[in-house]
Amino acid sequence: MADGKRRSGAVEPLDGGWGWMIVGCCFMVTVCTRAVTRCISIFFVEFQAHFGADYAATAWIHSLVDCTTMLCAPVGSLVGNRWSCRVAVMLGGLLSSVGLLLSSFSTSLELLYLTLGVLTGLGFALCYTPAIAMVGCYFHHRRALAFGIAMSGSGIGTFVLAPAVQMLIELYSWRGALLVLSAFVANLCVCGALLRPIRLREGEEEEGEEAESVGEEKLGGLVSSKDAELAVSLPKEPSVPLPLMAGNPAPQLPRRRCFSSCFLSIKEYRFLLLPDFLGLAVSFLFLASGCSLPFVYLVPYALSVGVRHQQAAFLMSILGVLDIVGNITFGWLTDRRCLKPYRLASYVLAVAMEGLCCLFTPLLRSFSLLVPFAVLYGYFDGAYVALIPVVTADVVGSPYLSSALGVVYFLHAIPYLISPPIGGWLVDVTGSYSPTFFLSGVSLLSSAVVLSAITGIRHCRRLMLTPAAKR
Known part of the structure; x- marks a missing residue:
């Protein structure tokens, strides 16, 4: 870039290239999270017969997975912003795979609440939001299409996994089926490894720059004029940089502009x-x-x-x-x-x-x-x-x-x-x-x-x- 005041190594969204690999990884993340969550209800009859429970008791497992995934979504965002989306998805894949693995050895319904409901749901939460955010980093002009393809993994995964899970239960019992699902969900670690970080342009680094210059140029041309108009309405903090994009390494800040990480976290949520x-x-x-x-x-x-x-x-x-x-x-x-x-x-x-x-x-x-x-x-x-x-x-x-x-x-x-x-x-x-x-x-x-x-x-x-x- 000709302007020496720009950050080095910063790029615009690619709208293609490796971006389609990111879409494919996000597609697999939605298969391994949302589709697997929907298929958990297939195990209910087996749980009822094995543990002597009623439908209401077993239905709480599905509710806990869904609720934990959504409730802990900000945790996934925080991990993605602090380290990278790659770290968040790989860690989430490990936790959810371990949760399913431990569930296959459960001896009570209460233990399933913890392993299948909470631990697996937490792993899914760490994967879901950062993977979707990465698609937004790589696409601008074709963003809606990219998100549409990535999010279709939920429907396609349900369509394919539902009969497959039923067949696994018939062949290997519910414990064996959960073991196979544990190995399948471990592929989230592979998906996370492929989430190559992209460094987006964040604007000028010139000292003394006024906050009123926030706009399309300040955001590196990555957002529309409508976004720039809304960005102007945010609280102005000239000495605080824009929040870190998912997958970006933290820029080095002058000492006089360094704040505690807690305060920086607040700045990441000032859109509230x-x-x-x-x-x-x-x-x-x-x-x-x-x-x-x-x-x-x-x-x-x-x-x-x-x-x-x-x-x-x-x-x-x-x-x-x-x-x-x-x-x-x-x-x-x-x-x-x-x-x-x-x-x-x-x-x-x-x-x-x-x-x-x-x-x-x-x-x-x-x-x-x-x-x-x-x-x-x-x-x-x-x-x-x-x-x-x-x-x-x-x-x-x-x-x-x-x-x-x-x-x-x-x-x-x-x-x-x-x-x-x-x-x-x-x-x-x-x-x-x-x-x-x-x-x-x-x-x-x-x-x-x-x-x-x-x-x-x-x-x-x-x-x-x-x-x-x-x-």
Whole structure:
């Protein structure tokens, strides 16, 4: 780079090259984390028979894995920012593999809560957020497509692993199946080793530079003008550098600008003061409260209205396949020049369509009517999942993506833990699945309404700032 004041060795996102290897690694991370988590429910019948437990007791294992993965997501971000995404994913792969290995020797359900629920979930948490953040480091112009391909590992992995796990249980019992899964999840260490750190341009190092210069030039041209506008609204600290990107080595700071690591950690999370992110956080809470209920209760509802077992299971297969299609196609579409400025609106549309599908579910009382529901819900579920990192980056800016994703997935933890039991309680009290699907639909529509309000406020704010800038 001609300008000698730039950091040496800093580069722009590659949008290709080794970036596609990063996408492939993130794809495998989602297979080994999210898909394996979904397949844990296959072991429930075996756990019930072996330990003499009921469904409620065994279901806590799945809830603990999911909750721990999301609850500890900020830990993954912190490890990725402090050392590197490579270290975080390799350490997470080791912990989750050990957790599954120890689970195969468990002698009680309580021990499974600890090994399979907490230890494996912690390992998944260390892998999930840093791997996704690395995709954001390597891609800018084709970011939505890259995220879509990477996140499709959840659907594809579920589609492939579910029958494979069932076959392993039949051949080697549940203990042998967990041993094989332990070896499979150890591949996360290989994926982590391939996450080559990339050093993004962070701006000028000139002494005495004013904080008001934060913008596209300050962020090295890595973010859009919309990101730069939001970055200006962050608390200005001229003497503190921008947060470290995931996978970057720590730059050497002059002694007079050195602060404790605790204070630096606070700076990495100063995006929390953005009003836009606070609104986004509220939206994610509503989203997490409603998105998992259809996956839990679609099959029981279908059976309650007379659908055969094989057909009910086929509905879940449709959900999984269309989830994959939504991941990739929606990511590709929103990367088009005509739709890129409307990615947040596209995300709102996907969430709102899911909510409407849930509201109409009690009217669908046959297999032929439930198939369109599975198609639409599965597609739009994949669409919004692929856009979560994109929308988050658009709101907080690329330098804060890793930390922001940790907070975003942390917000999913408690709703994931309590919403299925609440849905089951509604079924027990009312004797109908309608209130459960209404709860899901209202939660998803509330999430869309909150985001729509954010979009409107941002648009009005830009209209107010434009005349002021011209003066």
